[in-house]
Amino acid sequence: MSYDLTWNQYGKAEVRVVHVDRSGPLHAVRDLNVTTALRGDFGPAYTDGDNARVLTTDAQKNTVFGLARETGVGEPEEFALALARQLLAASPHADVARVVVEQFPWTALGGGGHAFSRAGSHVVVAELELPRGGQPQLSGGVDELVVLKTTDSEYHGFLRERFTTLAETHERILATQVTARWRYAEGAADGADHAAVKAGALAALLEAFAGHRSLALQQTLHAMGTAVLDARPELAEVRLSLPNKHHFLQDLSRFGLDNPDAVYHADDRPYGLIEGTITRR
Amino acid sequence: MSYDLTWNQYGKAEVRVVHVDRSGPLHAVRDLNVTTALRGDFGPAYTDGDNARVLTTDAQKNTVFGLARETGVGEPEEFALALARQLLAASPHADVARVVVEQFPWTALGGGGHAFSRAGSHVVVAELELPRGGQPQLSGGVDELVVLKTTDSEYHGFLRERFTTLAETHERILATQVTARWRYAEGAADGADHAAVKAGALAALLEAFAGHRSLALQQTLHAMGTAVLDARPELAEVRLSLPNKHHFLQDLSRFGLDNPDAVYHADDRPYGLIEGTITRR
Amino acid sequence: MSYDLTWNQYGKAEVRVVHVDRSGPLHAVRDLNVTTALRGDFGPAYTDGDNARVLTTDAQKNTVFGLARETGVGEPEEFALALARQLLAASPHADVARVVVEQFPWTALGGGGHAFSRAGSHVVVAELELPRGGQPQLSGGVDELVVLKTTDSEYHGFLRERFTTLAETHERILATQVTARWRYAEGAADGADHAAVKAGALAALLEAFAGHRSLALQQTLHAMGTAVLDARPELAEVRLSLPNKHHFLQDLSRFGLDNPDAVYHADDRPYGLIEGTITRR
Amino acid sequence: MSYDLTWNQYGKAEVRVVHVDRSGPLHAVRDLNVTTALRGDFGPAYTDGDNARVLTTDAQKNTVFGLARETGVGEPEEFALALARQLLAASPHADVARVVVEQFPWTALGGGGHAFSRAGSHVVVAELELPRGGQPQLSGGVDELVVLKTTDSEYHGFLRERFTTLAETHERILATQVTARWRYAEGAADGADHAAVKAGALAALLEAFAGHRSLALQQTLHAMGTAVLDARPELAEVRLSLPNKHHFLQDLSRFGLDNPDAVYHADDRPYGLIEGTITRR
Structure with missing residues (x-):
């Protein structure tokens, strides 16, 4: 045949x-x-429907549930690493295992029971790629972190055509929904205090947003x-999409x-989309 | 013609x-x-396209923005009432004005600025119907209030066929997304301390959920x-959809x-849906 | 207690x-x-957690699957009626069974197999309430039927304040997402040719939208x-939300x-919302 | 500073x-x-809030509307190319312009007017990257193309652990929601008959899905x-996510x-996710 399967990936999504x-x-x-x-x-699964090498996506799902019992579920980064190792062990023809874990945060309620309510609108994320015999590539992050500030945001001096x-404005509302990924430095993922990294990264994002006087959303991103x-x-790089x-x-x-900066319309579409990656030298 | 327009309603949604x-x-x-x-x-607008009596939906939108400036926006219940009165005044052929206000809650961030993040996943609601010359029918409420408890929930003794x-189970996770509406008693809406009513109602919902030992979601609803x-x-009635x-x-x-009550699958569909209305005698 | 359970309903949603x-x-x-x-x-389930009268929502789900095998699934209206009868038979304390069926339409593909693609963006609906010993209350309908016309739509002569x-405009794009419910006349539901009713109602909606010169969306609704x-x-009443x-x-x-009626922005929110009910005399 | 801005991109989304x-x-x-x-x-916009080089996202939006009038809107691939050229011309510090166009398909209704209904659930996509002074990188594609077949799908012979x-099964329902991207060969994008390419690619996807006997979704993808x-x-490569x-x-x-292959439950999550890229040699 005159075609090649130049990339492939398969698995179970959203367990x-x-x-x-x-x-x-x-x-x-x-x-x-x-x-x-x-x-x-x-x-062979792609070209001939020969599934002999295929760890089924159903088995991958079972592995998630089974491992949750066998190893417990601590920090999602550690659970992702344990999962990736188990998947590579069970699938001899796999070169790389990829695991993405989204965690929904909960806050304990008072009242005497073991009851919780959803804390915030955001989701905390861990993304791992583990090559067989290689170093884990690990990123943490956050999705759907919605923030707004009512002052300290300007926008002027831009190109005109x-x-x-x-x-131009010297006073506006600045609002965004943060998507962030922070990549661990080579060798720093294994054994890191992931809870502290996440808490520190989230606090830094919020403090910078709140405390920063913005001349552009690009600058706020930076x-x-x-x-x-x-x-x-521990972190080597941060990607942001705002x-x-x-x-x-x-x-x-x-x-x-x-209307002295009092009444606004919150529009849906279109929206600016500012993205960037900051890398430690 | 042998048909009647037996009900009509029109307006602007989601300003x-x-x-x-x-x-x-x-x-x-x-x-x-x-x-x-x-x-x-x-x-006449429906049968003949005669718009002479119609306060346009565009004008209704303008009224929302204009009134927000003119009267300010305090509690949504009060803003809804001011809006409904203005709409009836501007639309001589209207018998009833209906206003629904959803409020997205924000929490102040530290850091020296006027910055905020979204507080929780829920939305707080006010629903008002104001008949011309009549009493306002007002309900407050909450949507998408997601709660979960890990114990104190059983389910047994049900009909078998x-x-x-x-x-049957004597230990399960109980989780729901609360939709609640609390209706004010006749005459109690005007002048009520709406912020205190909402805070009290929300706290009562959460405390009852957390503190209650559940034999059925019906019982928890009650x-x-x-x-x-x-x-x-101030409240005469509560409707809940869980x-x-x-x-x-x-x-x-x-x-x-x-698996000693450790590892669960959170399913999407189908889901039980328990509803009920509790009315003060 | 000084409170009454004045309304209750429970079941399984979205099987x-x-x-x-x-x-x-x-x-x-x-x-x-x-x-x-x-x-x-x-x-008793609500006030005391006494489930002895309760046909579980799990059993209601099982009934859906079991009945689909036992009776087959013809027109959703007939399936809904069979389901409601079975649920009332199985639940002695129920006074009313309510069944809502959404049907996703598919179109056969060529190519020699039994293959299909989703036909359109809309969903066809049947809504039934069956009181014990009473007549079925049946409505058919459609949700999310998206239509647009590029001419024959005007808007002028409205109230000014x-x-x-x-x-005012004498040429505009008119676009809507039709939600319609058509209620069968008393006694007409049982034995009706539901497929013909639906086909006829859908064709009538689309022909009226396309062929009608609109002076207001209210008029188009009518x-x-x-x-x-x-x-x-067979139909006694139509409700429309546009x-x-x-x-x-x-x-x-x-x-x-x-810009001679050439380039438009399709806005998301806010949107006008026109509703009405037309009843046969 | 010890950090670098190693990647940046900004623009207006969803006009x-x-x-x-x-x-x-x-x-x-x-x-x-x-x-x-x-x-x-x-x-400078990122590090110092210096916007002097920045073509605002508002201006990018205006360019979309203005160009739609000036050049008309033919095939989205051609509109994307005209847009990218205009954006590079207007923004001297840009190296690459990226344009993604989603097109919602409509079908003409009968009835005498210029009226349309949404055709299918899918969206047709064009993705373009134009480097200054370089060749356009163009892909077409489709999102949310939902298909299902009731037979000619098996799954067996997979790895066991x-x-x-x-x-194992020799008869199952196979259903997917196709996301496809077809990349034009070097030099083939400019002047291609894009409408014919899209029609041909879509027909090929559907015919292969319908006519193919599947031993694995991987094989169907291939x-x-x-x-x-x-x-x-004209096409050099196809990426599929199924x-x-x-x-x-x-x-x-x-x-x-x-239950002789009659009654099924359509589950939401988790779902298998099969991906692959096929490249012409």
Whole structure:
């Protein structure tokens, strides 16, 4: 045949496993959405439907549940590493195991029971690729972290050409939904204090957003990324994707009203999308 | 013609207005999704396309933004009432104005700025119907309040017939996403301390969920509803809609593993849906 | 206690059952999302957690799958009726069984196999309430039927007041996402040719939308509703909910360009929402 | 500073532009969702909030609307190319312009008007990267193309280990939601008959899915990809991402019923996810 299978990956997506550790005074809940995948020498399944080398996606799902019982579920980064090792062991033709774990955060309620409510709108993420016989490539991160500031945001001095009609502003609402990934430095993933890394990275993101005077969302992105790298020496790189959730000051003069930075319309689409990667030298 | 227009309603849905009060030491943000509608003697628009009686939906949207400036935005219940009065005044053929306000909650971040992050996954709601010359019908409520408890939930003693194969359980995860509406008693809406009503109702819902030993989600619903009525004498009725977000204990015996209430699968569909209305006598 | 349980309903929502009839030359696929619920004398479950009268939601789910095998799945209206009868038979304390069936339409592909692709974005719906010993209340309908017309839509002559700034137009894009429910007349549900009713109602909706010159979306709603009643004598009433999916003509004069009804922005929110019920006399 | 901005990209996402060509007997509607982005020497905006080099995302949005008027909107691939050239011309510090166009398909309704309904659930996509002074990198594709076959799908002969408990099957429902991208060969993008390429690629995908006897979804992916390359010599590579939308045959034996490939449960999560790239040699 004149075609090649130049890339392949298969696995089970979105295994919704919840683990309860009942050993302490307050039950510990890990509420996870786990995706696993394998890459490797699986050509015969694609070209001929020969599945002899294939660890089924059903077995990958079973591995998630079985391992959650066998090893427990501590930090998602560690669970991802244990999963990836088990998947490579069970699948001789796989070269790389990929595991993505989304964790939904919960806050304990008072009231005498072991009850919880969802804490915030965000999801905490761990992404791992483990090559057979190689070093784990690990990133942590956060999705859907929605933040807004009502002042300390300006936008002016931009290039002007035929299609540029935007007014300059020295006061605007700045709002975004943070997607961040922080990559561990070579060799730093194994044995790291992942809970501390996440707490530090999240705090750095929020502090930089809140404390920074913004002349552009690009600048805010850069400030947030460098704050994460400042906070955690284990990390080598931060990628950020920041939609500019536009809040447009409404012109109320048609109704005989002023609008001194008081009433805005929160628009849906289109939105600016600012992205960047900050790397430690 | 042999057909009648037996019901009509029209308006503007989902006006995303954000109001910032910059007068205090910390800016106060009201982030709202406002829907307005009118019912009344609008037959000619439907039967003949005669719009002479129609306050356009565009004007209704403008009214939301204009009123936000003119009256400010305090509690959503009060803003809804001001809006409904203005809409009836501007639309002589309307008999009833309906206003629904969803409020997205924000939490102040530290860091020296006026910055905020989304607080929780839930939305707080006010629903108002104002008949011309009549009393306002007002309900508050909450949507998408996600809660979970890891113990104090049982399920047994149910009816058994041909299609009943469910095992009884004395220990399960109970999780739901609360939709609640609390209706004010006749005459109690105007002048009520709406912030205190909401805080009290939300606290009562969460405390009842957490503190209650559940023999059925129906019973938990009843406990949550009565707790709200116990907490706030202004309220006459509570409606609750509680999906049973099933967490199924996994059978790991095929892999030689036990599962002493540790590893669950959080399923999506189908889900139980338990609903009920509790009314003060 | 000083509170009453004044309304209750419980059941299983969104059972995704797919039935394949392999008896003909082309396999017949019914792809359904079934929701069942019971109302009745279930107070003890709510007040005391006494489940002795409760047909579990798990059993309701099993009934859906079991009945799909036992009776087959023909028209969703008939399946809903069989389900409701079975649920009432199995649940002595229920007064009313409610069944909602959403059907996802598929179109056969050529190519020699029994293969299908999703036909359109819409979902066809049947809603049934069956009181014990009473007549079935049946409605058919459609959700998410997205339509657009590029001409024959005007909007002018509306009321003007302080907040009305909308320009009149004699040419605009009219787009909506139809939600329709057609209620069968008393006694007409049982034995009706439901496939013909649905085909006739859908064709009437689309023909009225396409063929009608619109002076207001209200008028288009009325034309669509009466067309359905004209088409099918079995039907007593049509309810329609039509969001006005605004397409705003863009002002390009800032860039030295005209815009003779050529370039539009399809906005998301807010949107007009026009609703109405047309009833046969 | 000890950090580098190692990658950057910014632009306007999801500009919902609708273009109507009224010159023919039936109006031609192009309903697009356009995302633009620039990469290049924009460091000062990130590090210092110096926006002097920045073509604002607002101007990028305006360019989309202005160009739609100036050049018209023909095939999305050509519109993307015109957009990318204009963006590079307007932004001297950009090295690469990226444009993604999603097109929502519409079908003309009868009835005498210029009316349309949404055709299918899928979206047709064009993705372009244009380096300054270089060759355009162009891919077409489709998202959310939902297909299902009721026979000619088997799954057996897979690897077995501790966590493999899946039963083999010689008859199952195979369903997926196709995401495909077909990359044009070097030099083939400019001047190609894009409408013919898309029609040919879509037909090839559907014919291969329908006509193919599947021993694994991997094999079906390979058959679909090679069919696209067979059909269109302009294309060098096809990437496919195929979720396995599981339809589980229900065990009804607990209710005394058999189930000869008749009644299935369409599950949501988890799902298999099979991916691969087929490249012409």
